[in-house]
Amino acid sequence: MLTTGPVVVMQMPEQLNSTAVRAFMQDMQPLLEIHRPRIVFDCSQVRYMDSAGVEMILHCLEEAMKRDGDLKLAALSPESEVVLELMRVARVFEAFATSDEAVRSFNAVPAEGVSQEATWYANVFGEMRAVKQAT
């Protein structure tokens, strides 16, 4: 785990499947429980991702938003981007080419702007739940 000031950069595992997700969430849980967590997932190592991985990322974002924080993605491979777009979750995240850019973007956003974004994200989650219920 890399930490740069108040923004936490998490290196994602190479295989983001249900087994890896369980281990990863053990490290993540304390970080999600702090006030206004600011997290960057560095996906540069990710070579495989399944729905468990996508759901875990969404879960982390949801938890971060609940506490007026945010989660951003960095160094997504083209494959990861295609999968996130296919699953309609790409638009939910801010994504950056590098972790450094993602970290800098947190510093550029005024703190009071975060909670305004949360309303928008809540609508997206609401839509996603509606689709799941309908199917």
Place this chain on the structure above:
Amino acid sequence: MLSAIVIVGLETRREVESGVLSENTTSEFSIEATQLQQSTPLACVEVLGRSVVGRVIDEVRRADVNAISVFVDARIAPRHPGIEPSANITVSNSENPWGTATQQLAADVETGTVLVMRASAYVELDLVDFLQFHREQGKAVTRAFDHEGPLDIWILDRSAIADGEGLLTILQRSKPARYSVGGYVNRLEHPRDLRRLVVDGLTSRCRLRPQASEIRPGVWIDESAQVNPDARIVAPTYIGHGSRIEAQCLITRCSNVESNCQVDYGTVVEDSSILSNSYVGIGLDLSHSIVDGNNLLNLERNVTLEIADPCVIRPNRVARKERNRHSPVIFGFGGSQFRPAEEGPS
């Protein structure tokens, strides 16, 4: 007497040009080149209801050719190639289609002029004008060219055929007359070209027409396709034979859903092609892509994914009632060694 030979092989144009390929060798390189559909040339893939090979044969048939012989590489999966034997069409499967064509040509002494086509590109060619040009030039071989270079279409006189020499060797060593093709040409060298052909067909930039009824301007839907009334189909679009579009789907921006496909509830298909016999799952956002069974090629990022989870995309062979609509959406990329996860996140 005019006859035609159509070669449906796996070789690339580079192999034909360079002489690497001969009547006695088979191509290994091109199998990798057609990775979207393993061992299937793009010319055999259904496009707006009929494969390019099928359309080529239809065109040759209309040009009053006496006999059409189609030589298909035996390694090509029989996947709606649109090649059906009939009164003047013979179809032969062979591991070496060029060699088999040579043997037939040698045995057929009545042949005067032969039209030889390698089914690789989609070319809008006036065959009558091509023949007329060949006769006027007085050369034994005439080859079609476009502004990018040679095309794999030749006219060959009987006099060019020497004993013991293969058809491909004759074509490779000949110094042909050059016939310029002024019409539309799509070389179908990359799946991107397949997508371009669909867009050009749907927007009338070429003569390739969808094989279905135009139910409203720019929307072609086969009579046997089932489109849920709550689905939105935005022109130009093509929905092929036996395909199903479920409720809340959106099919838009020059997308085509070929035969026997299913696009499940709430999925958006934008600027994409779903090749025949493919299933696309619930609530997905498919854009700038080609889906073929469980393979997804994203043309915007030039990424090919093999999706392991059949709930996302898969070959459409499972009966509708057998699917579990409530199973978790599990997918993956990275290759066939990865299997679907068994459970969601903790």
